[in-house]
Structure formats: C-alpha cells, structure tokens
Amino acid sequence: MNRLQKANEYIQNNKMKTTNRPYFHFSPEIGWMNDPNGFSFHKGKYHLFYQYYPYDIVWNDMHWGHASTEDFITWEYLPVALANDKAYDANGCFSGSAIEKDGKLYLMYTAHIDPNLGFDKDESQIFERQAIAVSEDGVNFKKYELNPVIGEKQLPDGYLICDFRDPKVMEVDGVYYCVLSVRNKERRGEIIMFKSNDLLEWHFHSSIYQSKFEENTLLECPDLFSINGRDVLLFSEMPCDPIYQQEKQNTTSYVIGKMDFEQGVFTAEHKGLLDHGQTFYAPQSTEGKNSERLLIGWMHRWHQTMPPKEYGFNGMMSIPRELLIKNNQLIQSAFIDHEAHFTAMFSRDAIKLQNETVEISGEGIGYLTLSVPRGSNTFTVELNKDDEKSTKITVDAQNNSISYNSDYGNQGLITIHDAFKSDINKIELYIDLHSIELFINGGEKVATFTAYYQNKGKNISLSSNDNIELKNVRFKAFRG
Known part of the structure; x- marks a missing residue:
C-alpha cells in the first residue's frame, strides 16, 4: 500500500x-x-x-x-x-x-x-x-x-x-x-x-x-x-x-x-x-x-x-x-453569508449601561456586532461566560484601545492601541467553539484568538462602570 x-x-x-x-x-x-x-x-x-x-x-x-x-x-x-x-x-x-x-x-x-x-x-x-x-x-x-x-x-x-x-x-x-x-x-x-x-x-x-x-x-x-x-x-x-x-x-x-x-x-x-x-x-x-x-x-x-x-x-x-x-x-x-447561516437572536437599537451588566445571549456560538458612539467611555464584552470564567474584551473608546483577556487558554492580556486611523466606532465578533475573530471599524484592524479549553461557558453580556449607550447591538446564532 x-x-x-x-x-x-x-x-x-x-x-x-x-x-x-x-x-x-x-x-x-x-x-x-x-x-x-x-x-x-x-x-x-x-x-x-x-x-x-x-x-x-x-x-x-x-x-x-x-x-x-x-x-x-x-x-x-x-x-x-x-x-x-x-x-x-x-x-x-x-x-x-x-x-x-x-x-x-x-x-x-x-x-x-x-x-x-x-x-x-x-x-x-x-x-x-x-x-x-x-x-x-x-x-x-x-x-x-x-x-x-x-x-x-x-x-x-x-x-x-x-x-x-x-x-x-x-x-x-x-x-x-x-x-x-x-x-x-x-x-x-x-x-x-x-x-x-x-x-x-x-x-x-x-x-x-x-x-x-x-x-x-x-x-x-x-x-x-x-x-x-x-x-x-x-x-x-x-x-x-x-x-x-x-x-x-x-x-x-x-x-x-x-x-x-x-x-x-x-x-x-x-x-x-x-x-x-x-x-x-x-x-x-x-x-x-x-x-x-x-x-x-x-x-x-x-x-x-x-x-x-x-x-x-x-x-x-x-x-x-x-x-x-x-x-x-x-x-x-x-467573507461569509450571514443570512444563510446565522439566525437573529437579539436586536436592540440602543443599550444604556451604567454600573450594570446586560445579558445578550446564552447561545455562545455566532456573530455579535455593535456600534460605539463618538466620545463613549469604557465597556466590556464578555464571551464564553459562566459563573466563574469568561473571555473579556474591553473597549476604551476615549483612548482608542482594546484589550483581550481570557480565563481560558492562559494567553494573558493582549492590548491593541495606537493603531487606529479613526475613533473606534464598530465592533464585530465571530465566536466559535475554540476561537474568536474580532473585526474593528469594518476591518480596519483584526485580531484572532484561540483556546481549546473544554466546557467553556455560553453566555454573552455587556457591562460598564461608566455611563455609556451602545447602538445597533445585534447577535445572530450560528445555525449551519
């Protein structure tokens, strides 16, 4: 043979x-x-x-x-x-x-x-x-x-x-x-x-x-x-x-x-x-x-x-x-067909955050997008969330900085800063079983993360210690 x-x-x-x-x-x-x-x-x-x-x-x-x-x-x-x-x-x-x-x-x-x-x-x-x-x-x-x-x-x-x-x-x-x-x-x-x-x-x-x-x-x-x-x-x-x-x-x-x-x-x-x-x-x-x-x-x-x-x-x-x-x-x-493969699960034109957490979905796998108004404060998107662990993506819109820190995979803190030609205005996240792909400002910057950790949480939430209003918050679950 x-x-x-x-x-x-x-x-x-x-x-x-x-x-x-x-x-x-x-x-x-x-x-x-x-x-x-x-x-x-x-x-x-x-x-x-x-x-x-x-x-x-x-x-x-x-x-x-x-x-x-x-x-x-x-x-x-x-x-x-x-x-x-x-x-x-x-x-x-x-x-x-x-x-x-x-x-x-x-x-x-x-x-x-x-x-x-x-x-x-x-x-x-x-x-x-x-x-x-x-x-x-x-x-x-x-x-x-x-x-x-x-x-x-x-x-x-x-x-x-x-x-x-x-x-x-x-x-x-x-x-x-x-x-x-x-x-x-x-x-x-x-x-x-x-x-x-x-x-x-x-x-x-x-x-x-x-x-x-x-x-x-x-x-x-x-x-x-x-x-x-x-x-x-x-x-x-x-x-x-x-x-x-x-x-x-x-x-x-x-x-x-x-x-x-x-x-x-x-x-x-x-x-x-x-x-x-x-x-x-x-x-x-x-x-x-x-x-x-x-x-x-x-x-x-x-x-x-x-x-x-x-x-x-x-x-x-x-x-x-x-x-x-x-x-x-x-x-x-x-380059992916949202209409054919993702189903709308959450849609809000505006979400106000002030010292609180808003649950977006318990689906875990899919596509999340939101708009960041000019002059916004700091907020955090939590993915793979359960009672004890999560993956945190923190957006500091005033300082044009995004940081990533996960309880899964021991990757440590990763920060993206001083790299944007314009204010951070749009966040897109593709969330799969072992990976997250982050697209910023329609693809001006992209960041990819992986972790094969078993039994990740499935909840997704938004939170902020400041007074902030996020726009056009959408989550679509992957349906194949």
Missing part, C-alpha cells in the same frame, strides 16, 4: 472518533493541520489544501490535505492530494500554492529533506527544493517526473538551501512568477522571485524584499497579488534563530507597494500588521469567483496548550476575509 492509500484509508476508518470540532471554522477530519496551501478557485469551487498529518494531533511528516467548498461553511473532504513518497520529499511535502493552466490544476510545493525531522536540527542535512504535481480532475495528482524544478542549480550563491520554501505562483501577462521564502547567509529572511514560461523550467529573477539584520527575523509563506492597481506582499515573520524567541513573536505582515515584474523590483510604500492577535499565521490568498481577493489563515497560537488528545484533531482555519485597500491600509472584512 502506498502512502496516499494508507493516509486515506486511515482517515476513513478513524474520522468518526474526532469530537469538539468547530462549527463554522474549517478543521481537519482527523489529525494535525497547519498552513493553508493551494487556496484557489477552480472549476466553480474553492479548493483548500493544507499541511496535514492525519495520524496524530502533533506535527510530523507533512502531507497535503484537500477539501472544497462553495460557501466556506459546508466542505467536501477530498482524498489526500500529496504524501511524502519520493526520495526528494521523503520528510515532508511542505507548503506551496496552486494555479490553473490549460484546464489542469498545478501544485507547487516544497520538497523537504531532513533525516532528523527537525528534532535534532543539523542544517547540513536539510534540503528544501520546489516540486510540481499536476491534476486533470483537480483531485488526483501526479508528481512531475523531473522534480524538483527549483533546487541548488537555480538558487544563487548567498542563500541557504536548508530554509528555502513556500512557493506562491502567479501568472502575469502570460509569464509565470513564483515568490519564495529563503534564509540568506546572514541568517536573516528574504523573499526572492523566480520566472518561468511553462511552470516546469524556472530561472532566478530577483530578490524583492529583505528583512533588516537587526530585526532578527525569518520570513515565511510569501504571497504577492494586486488590488485595484496596488501590489500587496504578505509574509509571516518568526525568530530567525531560537535565541530570539523571547523577543520576536510569530506574526503576519503586509506591505503595500509597486511590483515591476519585468525588472523584478518591488518598491515598498507602507507596512502593516495583518492580525493583532497571537493566533493567525501563514495566510494565503486567491482571486475569488467574482474577482475578489480572498484570504484564509491558520489559527494557531505558538507554544500553546494543545487540544485534549481525545478531540482527535488539532488546527483550524480562519473564516475567509475579503481584502481591500483604503487610505493606504489593508482592510479585511469577513
């Missing part, structure tokens, strides 16, 4: 054992999941591939899981697309992307070699090269017989093959380009670009973005796309070496600028943080059905407590976000 057959049979025979999966955030049928891969719209459906290890809830030999959807709520789980079954990818099929060409779906991924599988790292034994797999039907993939297509021969001097991964492929005016993450010989992160006429034969084109030496940063999972004539480069940032783990968090950033593909030059104009929480990483975008730019990311807090083993799964994706540019800033709004 080959590795693909083994993985698919294991999933079918064991997937019924998983429990406590989220309601409207994508999760694997069973096992471990991380980075979204190959996010694409192909033949009328959105396809999501993902880093996958079906046999346990911890990271190990990376496969590519695969699912498709039309609404991002109802998913069809498809057979595992890739397994590490070749000499060049023996220790993992790492992250990559998908692109359609001549009606076929091409996957480009990082073929990973590390005989120690990262647990006793020896960089001299680690090789990351780029490989291709092709499908006629979008489900069954065949690896290209001349893989890998980008390796030592194509990688210029000055870069380390041990950290060379995450290809994101795009087509511009009939030419294919690929951005890749790489570590340079100064041991810092850089994003480089390759060029091809046929997706199979690639040549180094240029270096388009470099982290500063003093930032002590490695860049991962680059993505490059255009919105209304502006170019956007995404990448995830992590410590370049273990000694910097205490000073550098894993985050995801965006840079708005201008990409000259012919010359291979990216001119950066504005950098921002894509998510202000601590549980959003390795996002990938695609052009949607109606030419929207859609984004989905992995919701995971580094070094957090894992889910209980009896859950049988580990990993969730964010809800998809539509991206726009406004006032030189990336705006993210939830």
